[in-house]
Amino acid sequence: MMPRIFGLFAALALGGASLIATESNAQATDTETLPALTQQIRPASGGWFREHSNLGNINFDISDSGIAAGNWSTYRDGKPIWYYFQGNIQYNNPEEALADGVIAIADLPLLEVTTGGPCLTCDYVPPVFRQNGKIRLEFTSTRTARFIHNDSPAIEVVAWMQASPLFERRDYSGDWVVTVSRRPLSGDSAPEVGTTFQTAVKARLEPLVGPETYSMHSPSNVTSREVPIEPGARRYTFACSQPSECSVLNSEIFTLNEPCLSCLLPSRDFLILFFNADEVGELVGMADSENENGPGFSIDDNERIWKAYGSDDRILVRYSGRLERGVGEPAAYTLEIEMHRLPTGLFNTAGSAP
Amino acid sequence: MKSGKIDWRKNWLAAGTVVAVALGLCNTAAGQATEIESRFKSAYKLGPAAGGWYQPDSNLGNINFDVSDTGVVAGNWSTFRDGKPIWYYFQGEIQYSSDEVEKQTGVIAVAESPLVEVLTGGACPSCTYIPPIFAEPAHRMRLEFTSSRSARFIYDDTTPIPILAWMQGAPLFAPRDYSGEWLAIARHDSYSAVLPRHVDLIAHIRLEALTGAESYSSTALNPEQLAAISPPTGARRYKLSCVGPSKSCDSLMTDDNIFDVNATNFPLLWIGDDESGRVLLATANATEGYSLSSNFASPGTAFRIYGERDSVKARRSVSPTESATYGITEIVLKRLPNGFFDGREWGDLSSSIPF
Numbered sequence: 001m002m003p004r005i006f007g008l009f010a011a012l013a014l015g016g017a018s019l020i021a022t023e024s025n026a027q028a029t030d031t032e033t034l035p036a037l038t039q040q041i042r043p044a045s046g047g048w049f050r051e052h053s054n055l056g057n058i059n060f061d062i063s064d065s066g067i068a069a070g071n072w073s074t075y076r077d078g079k080p081i082w083y084y085f086q087g088n089i090q091y092n093n094p095e096e097a098l099a100d101g102v103i104a105i106a107d108l109p110l111l112e113v114t115t116g117g118p119c120l121t122c123d124y125v126p127p128v129f130r131q132n133g134k135i136r137l138e139f140t141s142t143r144t145a146r147f148i149h150n151d152s153p154a155i156e157v158v159a160w161m162q163a164s165p166l167f168e169r170r171d172y173s174g175d176w177v178v179t180v181s182r183r184p185l186s187g188d189s190a191p192e193v194g195t196t197f198q199t200a201v202k203a204r205l206e207p208l209v210g211p212e213t214y215s216m217h218s219p220s221n222v223t224s225r226e227v228p229i230e231p232g233a234r235r236y237t238f239a240c241s242q243p244s245e246c247s248v249l250n251s252e253i254f255t256l257n258e259p260c261l262s263c264l265l266p267s268r269d270f271l272i273l274f275f276n277a278d279e280v281g282e283l284v285g286m287a288d289s290e291n292e293n294g295p296g297f298s299i300d301d302n303e304r305i306w307k308a309y310g311s312d313d314r315i316l317v318r319y320s321g322r323l324e325r326g327v328g329e330p331a332a333y334t335l336e337i338e339m340h341r342l343p344t345g346l347f348n349t350a351g352s353a354p
Numbered sequence: 355m356k357s358g359k360i361d362w363r364k365n366w367l368a369a370g371t372v373v374a375v376a377l378g379l380c381n382t383a384a385g386q387a388t389e390i391e392s393r394f395k396s397a398y399k400l401g402p403a404a405g406g407w408y409q410p411d412s413n414l415g416n417i418n419f420d421v422s423d424t425g426v427v428a429g430n431w432s433t434f435r436d437g438k439p440i441w442y443y444f445q446g447e448i449q450y451s452s453d454e455v456e457k458q459t460g461v462i463a464v465a466e467s468p469l470v471e472v473l474t475g476g477a478c479p480s481c482t483y484i485p486p487i488f489a490e491p492a493h494r495m496r497l498e499f500t501s502s503r504s505a506r507f508i509y510d511d512t513t514p515i516p517i518l519a520w521m522q523g524a525p526l527f528a529p530r531d532y533s534g535e536w537l538a539i540a541r542h543d544s545y546s547a548v549l550p551r552h553v554d555l556i557a558h559i560r561l562e563a564l565t566g567a568e569s570y571s572s573t574a575l576n577p578e579q580l581a582a583i584s585p586p587t588g589a590r591r592y593k594l595s596c597v598g599p600s601k602s603c604d605s606l607m608t609d610d611n612i613f614d615v616n617a618t619n620f621p622l623l624w625i626g627d628d629e630s631g632r633v634l635l636a637t638a639n640a641t642e643g644y645s646l647s648s649n650f651a652s653p654g655t656a657f658r659i660y661g662e663r664d665s666v667k668a669r670r671s672v673s674p675t676e677s678a679t680y681g682i683t684e685i686v687l688k689r690l691p692n693g694f695f696d697g698r699e700w701g702d703l704s705s706s707i708p709f
Contacts, residue, residue, distance in 0.1 A: 038691030045521075046404040046420025047429050052483050054476025057430050057443075059418030061405025061521035064530060064663065069521060070406050071416050073432050073441040075475035078484070082432040082439050084416075116434035117413030121512055124411050125437070152480045161404075161420035161428060170423060177539055177556055181694045199700040200537060200556055245701040312423055340688045343397035346541055347554040 034320050035183035035334040040091040041103045041309045041316060043139045044159040050147070051165055055155060058137075058147065062089055068106040072135065083110040085135060094320050098305060104139040141278040142311045162312075164277065172275065172310060173236055175342040178203045182253055184330035185322070197253060199245045202342070205236035208272050213296030215289060217267040223301045228284075230276045238271040238283065255329060256285065267298040273317075279310040283317045283337070306335065313341040393543040393552070394682050398667050399450045400462035400660050402499045403519040409507070410525060414515060417497075417507065419465075421448055427465040431495070442469040443488070444495060453671045453682065457653070462660065463499045502662045504628040522663075524627060532592060532625060532661060533563045535690040542611040544672075544681025553609055555704035557602035558695055559687070561592035561623065569643030570636075575651055583634060583651050585624035594621040594633070597697050602704040611683055619647060623668075625661050633657035633668055657683075664689040 045061040060070025069086035085108035097103045112132040117125035136148040143159040163169045182197040212231055216223040229235065240246035250256045256268050268285030275281035285300035308317045315338070322332035404420040419429025428445035446467030456462050468491035475486040496508040503519035523529045541554040570584040585591050594613075596603035607613050613621045615635060622636035622644065634657075635647035650657050654676045659668040666687040672680045 036693070038694045044404070044420070047418060053479070054481055054483055055479050056441075056472075056475065056486075057418070059406060059416075059429065061403070061519070063521050063527055065527075067521070067527075070418065071432055073430050073472075074479060075477070075486070077477055078474045080439060080441050080472050080475065082415075082441055113415075113432075113439050115437045116415065116439065118434070118436050120413055120433065120509055120515075122413060124413055127415075127434070149479050155479065159420070161422045161426070167422055167424075167426070177537065177688075179537060179690065179694065183693075196696070196698075198695050198698060200558070201701075202556070242701065336694060338688075338694075340537070340539070342539065346397040346539075346684075 034185055034322070034332055037094065037318055037320055037334060038181070038336060039316065039338070041097075041142060042311075043089075043104060043137075043145065044142050044162050044311060046162075047160050048145065048147075048157045049160045050155050050157045053155060055147065055157065057160075058135075058157065060085075066091070068108065068137075072110070081112060083112050083132070084129070085110050094307070094318060098307070101140045102138050103141065103309070106137045106139075107134065108137070109134045141280045142309055144278040163279070169234065169277070170275075170279070170310065170312070172234060172273070172315065173205050173207055174344060175241075175347070176203050176205060176315070176339040177201075177342055178240070179338045179340075180249060180253060180336075182330075182333055182335045184334075185332035197248075199249060201240050201242040201245045201249060202347070203238060203240050203242075203339070205238060205273060208235035208237050208274075210288075211294070211296055213293060215291070215296065215298050216301040217287075217289075217298040218301040224303050225301065227299065228282055228305075229274050229299075233274045233276050233281065235272055235274045238273050252329075253335070254285065257287075268300045268302075273308055273315070275308065275310050281308045281310070282306055283308050306337075315339040394545075394671070394680070396453050396669055396671075396682065396684060397541075398669075398684060398686055400456065400667060401448065401450065401502065402463060402497075402505065403502050403522050403662065405522075406520055407505065407507075407517045408520045409515050409517045412515060414507065414517065417517065419444075425450070427467070427497075431469065440471060442471050442493075444469050453669065454673065457658070457671070460500050461498050462501065465497045465499075467495060469493045469495055501628040501630040501660055504630075523629065529590060529627070530629070530661065530663075531563070532590060532623075532666060533561050534692065535560055535597075535695055536666070536687040537690055538596075538606060538685055538687050540606055540612060540683070540685040542609065542681065542683040544611055544679060546679035553605055553611065553704070555602040555605045557599065557606050557704075558597040558690070558697070558700075559606070560595050560597055561687075562595070564591040564593055564622065564644075566638060566644060567642040570646050571639065571643065572646045572648070574648035575646065579648075579651060580646065583632060583646065583656070585622075585631070586626055589624045589626045589631060592623045594623050597695075598699045599701060599704075600699070605704045606685075611681070612685070614649060622646075623659060623666075625659065625666075629661040631659050631661070633659055657685075 042062055048058045056074035058072045060068050062068045066089045068089045071082050071084050073082045087106050087108040089104050089106045091104045092102055110133045111129040114128050114130055116127035133150050138146040143162040145157050146154040147157045148154045160166055179200045214227045240249055254271055267287035269287040272286050273283050283306040287298045289296050289298035303323055304319055306317050306319045317337035320334040324331050407417045413434055415433035417431045419427055421427045425448045427448040430441050430443050432441045444467035446465050448463050448465045450463045451461050470491050471489040473487045473489055476484040493510050498506040503522040505517050506514035507517045508514045520526055536559050538557045538559045543552050568587055572580045596607050607615050619635045619637045622634045625631035635649045636644040639645055655670055655672055657668050657670045659666055668685040671682040674680045
């Protein structure tokens with residue numbers, strides 16, 4: 001008999017003690033030699049749904065150790081039913097995420113709740129469960145996923161409290177604390193470009209003003225990819241506002257152009273952080289540009305994709321890879337930039353030099 | 355938003371399975387406070403964990419919700435009637451407690467909502483869409499959150515039921531361990547006739563689990579006071595130390611409005627089962643246990659802390675009715691994953707200025 005403390009989760013616990021012991025074995029590393037990423041892109045906890053479908057609501061939370069569990073409220077033959085589910089979440093490494101867009105996967109057996117107590121305040125009657133099918137969630141961002149019930153076709157679902165279609169899109173403008181950690185492959189580069197770099201700075205994100213006209217710019221004039229910014233994307237200039245650290249950050253990590261060199265390659269006069277509709281975007285170097293179509297922006301196509309994932313008050317930018325180019329930065333490194341929102345007015349000095 | 359005025363049937367049907375009314379439910383615009391007044395209010399909200407909540411050994415089932423950036427709380431409640439599975443949607447606006455209310459009542463936020471029962475829906479998930487049919491809301495619920503993972507659930511006027519965010523700790527999961535590296539974001543604003551001031555800083559700090567005996571003494575507190583502030587048995591206890599930058603550490607540790615440590619004591623941070631707790635000043639005793647200082651011991655000046663997943667929020671405030679020198683100190687810890695920082699120095703991120 002399952003311990004009573006589990007209440008409705010008696011069957012869910014599937015051997016309750018294992019819940020405490022189980023750890024996600026997901027560890028995102030690029031190769032054996034690159035420093036490992038220290039954190040994962042975690043899907044939003046709460047409710048997920050599909051507009052104009054019979055899906056109902058999927059609700060879950062993810063434990064610190066990587067257990068995804070929750071319930072699915074839906075219908076069978078028009079009648080309300082609900083299931084519990086529980087399983088480990090598997091986080092993909094950056095290469096996998098870049099390849100197919102999937103940041104994490106959860107395969108979850110379903111336990112249908114068939115009966116329970118007569119009413120909320122009545123004497124407790126342990127619910128009765130039966131195993132009935134499975135679901136698979138393939139997360140493509142913190143708020144988008146594919147939902148697969150048994151072997152049915154995948155249904156696109158979204159975390160419904162996190163933005164459209166029911167809520168306004170998140171605005172990331174404002175003041176942030178930015179922690180930066182770049183860890184190059186040991187012994188891979190000359191000391192001046194290969195040292196571990198870490199800092200914390202204050203920064204401000206401000207909406208980028210200008211047309212949605214872009215071009216990719218590569219020193220070789222052979223671009224590696226299409227413009228990654230979708231029409232309507234939220235775009236913000238990233239301005240470091242803590243001077244003593246900013247100069248090092250801008251030159252060593254962001255490799256922004258010095259003012260006197262802005263007319264030369266590459267086109268990295270300033271940084272922008274953009275987010276497409278699914279809260280996934282990038283941190284990219286950019287410069288103003290003008291061509292026969294008028295003014296626009298030139299995106300530095302440096303072939304390293306610094307992917308950005310937004311959530312409520314946190315942005316995570318990450319990269320882990322090797323690129324043999326002698327451009328003043330280590331060839332192989334892992335970079336993580338984690339940003340935490342500063343409430344408006346928290347610091348007198350946010351956005352200016354202390 | 356006035357929840358009672360929603361045409362639930364119309365709105366919910368329009369959105370398919372979830373409320374369309376959420377659109378544009380945005381602002382809990384408060385009155386226009388002056389800049390100075392706003393400085394004495396908490397900048398960070400204390401809120402509940404998103405996801406599933408429950409009560410072991412009850413017929414409650416599961417309450418699931420999320421809270422939007424703008425304070426809309428919505429989700430569903432899966433429960434039973436006459437032993438059969440049923441479920442409701444709910445949606446309302448979360449009301450975050452002021453610092454004063456939180457200090458007096460322990461309630462950090464409240465959410466109220468009508469309950470909208472789902473009567474019928476489609477044949478199966480992949481079948482042709484049939485809009486669900488909802489009952490007119492005949493019942494209500496109220497959630498009174500006392501920490502990020504504990505709350506009171508009140509259905510209509512029935513007796514409150516204590517509930518827990520079930521993925522966030524005991525009894526189903528191991529209690530969260532807060533030891534490790536953190537980024538501390540702190541500020542203090544105070545007013546006095548002599549020296550109104552503002553301090554802010556960002557520092558790299560470390561929390562180390564304390565392993566000493568769970569016995570506490572004090573030369574400055576009477577037994578009743580000591581019992582009131584001592585960590586409860588089994589509480590998670592951590593020694594807080596500052597790694598850098600040095601100027602930020604100086605402000606964090608020695609400013610008399612923040613931790614105000616001396617040569618022998620240290621900030622002891624404890625968190626109980628409900629993920630709330632306190633920061634105290636402690637000195638390790640030569641024999642066993644810890645000696646606690648009177649700093650932060652009184653209810654009016656205590657550092658109250660609330661743990662969340664990757665964040666710990668601490669704040670203390672003194673109101674004008676409590677002291678001629680009043681103000682607020684807020685410290686928010688954001689977890690630095692293992693290996694993110696290795697402890698090397700980075701530049702100063704602190705300031706202390708009058709205003």
